[in-house]
Structure formats: C-alpha cells, structure tokens
Amino acid sequence: MAVTYEPIATTTFAGGTASATFSSIPATYTDLVMVSFLRAGSTNSSYVLRLNSDSGANYSTTVLYGDGTSPGTNRYASQTSGYLTYYGFPTTANTFGSIITNFQNYSNSSSYKTYIGRSQNSNSGTDTLFSIWKSTAAINSITIYAGDTFASGSVVTLYGIKAA
Amino acid sequence: MIGALVAGITGAPSPPTSFDSIATITATGSESTLTLNSIPGTYKHLQLRGIAAGASTSYAILRFNNDSGSNYVAHFLYANGSSVTASALTAQTALYPFRAYSTTSSFFGSGVTDILDYASANKNKTIRSLTGDDESPLIMFNSGLWLNTAAITRIDLVSQSGNFRSGTTFALYGLKDS
Numbered sequence: 001m002a003v004t005y006e007p008i009a010t011t012t013f014a015g016g017t018a019s020a021t022f023s024s025i026p027a028t029y030t031d032l033v034m035v036s037f038l039r040a041g042s043t044n045s046s047y048v049l050r051l052n053s054d055s056g057a058n059y060s061t062t063v064l065y066g067d068g069t070s071p072g073t074n075r076y077a078s079q080t081s082g083y084l085t086y087y088g089f090p091t092t093a094n095t096f097g098s099i100i101t102n103f104q105n106y107s108n109s110s111s112y113k114t115y116i117g118r119s120q121n122s123n124s125g126t127d128t129l130f131s132i133w134k135s136t137a138a139i140n141s142i143t144i145y146a147g148d149t150f151a152s153g154s155v156v157t158l159y160g161i162k163a164a
Numbered sequence: 165m166i167g168a169l170v171a172g173i174t175g176a177p178s179p180p181t182s183f184d185s186i187a188t189i190t191a192t193g194s195e196s197t198l199t200l201n202s203i204p205g206t207y208k209h210l211q212l213r214g215i216a217a218g219a220s221t222s223y224a225i226l227r228f229n230n231d232s233g234s235n236y237v238a239h240f241l242y243a244n245g246s247s248v249t250a251s252a253l254t255a256q257t258a259l260y261p262f263r264a265y266s267t268t269s270s271f272f273g274s275g276v277t278d279i280l281d282y283a284s285a286n287k288n289k290t291i292r293s294l295t296g297d298d299e300s301p302l303i304m305f306n307s308g309l310w311l312n313t314a315a316i317t318r319i320d321l322v323s324q325s326g327n328f329r330s331g332t333t334f335a336l337y338g339l340k341d342s
Contacts, residue, residue, distance in 0.1 A: 004337065005183040030188075030335055031213055062301040064243035075245020075301055102294075104274040105215045110331045114215070114274045116294055116303070130296025130303040136270055161213070163335035164185040 008032075008158045015152030016041065021143040022158045027107040029160030034101040034142065036084075036119075038154040044088040044121070045147025048081035051113060051133045052141050055080050058134040067125035084144055085119040086127035089154075096154065097121040107138040182340035186210075189321075193330035200319040200336050205283040207338030212277040212319070214334035217266035221324040222300075224332070225258035226277075226308075228289060228316050232257050235311045242304035258322065259308035261293040265300045266329065273297030282316040289316055 008029075011020045025032070038047070050059075059082040062075050067087075076083060089097035099119035106113060113133040120126045133139075144156065184207070189198045203210070216224040227236075236256040242249055263273030275295030281287055289310040296303040310316075321334055 004185045060298055060301070062243065062245045062296065062298070062303045064241070064248060064303050064305075071241075071243070071248040073243030073245055073248050073303075102213070102274075102276055104213060104276075105272075105333060108331065110270070111215060111217075111272045112270045112298075114272065114296070114298065116274060116276065116296055118294065128294060128303055128305065130274075130298065130301070132271075132298035134270075161183075161335075161337070162185060163188040163213075163337075 005159060005161050008160050010155060010157040013150040013152060013154040016149050018149050019143055019145045020156065021141055023141040025140050025142070027138050028162065029107065030105060030163040031161040032103040032106050032139070033159040033161060034156060035159065036099040036101070036156045037096045038089045039096045039151035040089045040091045041146065041149030041151045042091065043148040044091055047084040047088055047144065047146055049084050049142055049144045050081050051139050052135070052137060053143065054133070054135060059131060061129050061131040063127055063129040065125055065127035081145065082115070082131040082133060083129055085117065086129065087119070087121040087124040089121055090123045092123060095122060103139060109136055109138060112136060113139055184338045186336045186338050188333065188335040191328035191330055191332040194327060196323045196327045198321045198328065198334060203317050203319065205315050207283065208281065208341035209339040210279040210282050211337045211339065212261070212279065212334055213337070214262060215272040215274045216262045216264035216332045217272040217329040218264050218323045218326055219267055219329065220326045222263065222265045223260045223324055224262040224264045224321045225324055226261050227258050227320045227322065228310050228312065229314060229318050230320065231312060237309040237311070238306055240304060240306045242302055244302050259291060260306060261291060261295060261308065263295045263297040263302055263304065264323065265297050268299055271297070271299040272331070279316065285315055286313055288313055
C-alpha cells in the first residue's frame, strides 16, 4: 500500500536564525502537518507564519489559551501574518516548546486555507488556535518567523497526508 | 494528533508507517449526509480529517452505525476571541466534531477527529476533536461518547440544516497497532 503519511522536509536550526521556509511544497497530498520543536534564541516573542510569501492583511487567528491560572481567548483579524502560537517558546536551555499544526485541504482551489495548531510552552502555558488565510491558492510555501531568533537545536518537520 | 504523536518526539520525527487512507467523501452540494460505510475492523484507531461548510449549519454532526437514538454525550471547551465557554450535552442524537458554519463561499470550517479503539466489542466508543471556523470565529476542543460497545462500521456526517456546500470533504484514516 502506498505511504499515506510521509515527511516532505525537515529544517534544523543552528541558532541565530529568525525564519525558515518550506518551499516548493508539492500539491500531491491532501493535508499537511507541521511538527515543530522550538526554543527562543534569547527573548520569547511573537511567532508567526506566512503562506506563499503573502504579507498582505489576509490572515485571521482565534486563539484559546491557558496558563494554569485562568483560560483566555483573543482574536486577531486581518493581520499580515498568521499566528503560529500564542505563548511562544521557552528560552531555558534544553527546553523546547512543541506545536502540531494541521493544514487541511491545502491544495484545493475553491476554499480559503485554514490551519489548526496546538502548542505548549512549559514556561508559560498551552494554547490552541484556528487561523485562516484568505486565499484560494494552493499552499506551496510556508515561512515561519521568530520575533527574535530560533535557538540551536530547534527543528521543524513538514509531513504530507494523502487521502484515498 | 494520532499520526504525529505516533511518529515520536525526538529530533527529526519519523513518520508512522501504519497510517492508511481508508476512504474519502466529498459533497457536490446536493447532500445533507455523507456516509463512510463498511469500515474495516482491522485498525486500532481511526482519524477523520476534513473541511466542512453549510449555508445554514453550524456543525457537521456525526453518528455511528446509523444510530440516531439519544445515545451520545459530548463535552466542549471553546473560544471566539471574546469569551471562553465550557459546556456539556447528554442524551444527544449525535456528536459535534466539525465546525461547518459558513454563509460565504470560500469559507470552510476544518478539523481533526480521533476515534479511539473503534473496533472494540466491549467498550463504549469515544472521540476527541479539534475544530474551528473563521466566519463565525471559533476554536474548539470537544470530546464525545457513544454509549454502544459495537464495533464502528459506519460513520454518517450530517449537516444540521440544509446541504453541505460543494467541496465539503472528509477523509478517513486507519492507524494500526503492532
């Protein structure tokens, strides 16, 4: 049987890098799953992504988060990038935050593209978010950005899932 | 979700090799129900992934084995950017795994639902879902229980009102154990 769930590419950070791009994503899968283990370089700050290098105000994110004290929610409409995570990532040595980001039906041409993420930062809290990119174009690149930098040892793997 | 968790969480994860595509169903615009039938009992867990939209529906609700009795229980934790809500529903006639609210073309809700130990003959069946939509912004965790120990052989995804919009798609995957 053909492999249904397979890696497309992996990026491992050497440190001091503020962004990384998965480009030339083939349109042959149904969904994409991005599995990220990230640590902040020196300062935990915002972490976002852009699809197909679109820097227009075409992203909206709704987030649910909790830090052990109380739950909260925010809405970020018509932004120039989509949120990757709410709480960001730890700066503590050897301590990485993790995210699983699901991009459903990323290559169809009739729907705006959506993604759902679940993430955790052991220094801060856990969150889940739903984001939309208001474009019907197939996703062919994903760029993630750190407000500061990604620490050495951070790694992101992009997988493709192919439906029957 | 199941697939990525099975892959392992050290270094560069390896993909699961026991994650199979079982079937995919896509609405043409004339269906209020999409059915996945004759689900083989050879996997350990199922995962349902999809995008959904309907002009007058909030959810693609789910029924197992054509059971429309009051045999389902659901719990929700959700947020819309203004408030966070937790709720529970008992004696339901379906579960609520996928947001599908959309009155505007191009907007679809999406989600991933895990159906655990679906082929067991001695456990009531459970699901866990992560879903959301943007036209009526919402991000939601929900869980569900079907009070029936029968192996799941059929899944119906039903629009709460009207038909699903063309392009609504659900893909079913099976995860094997060793």
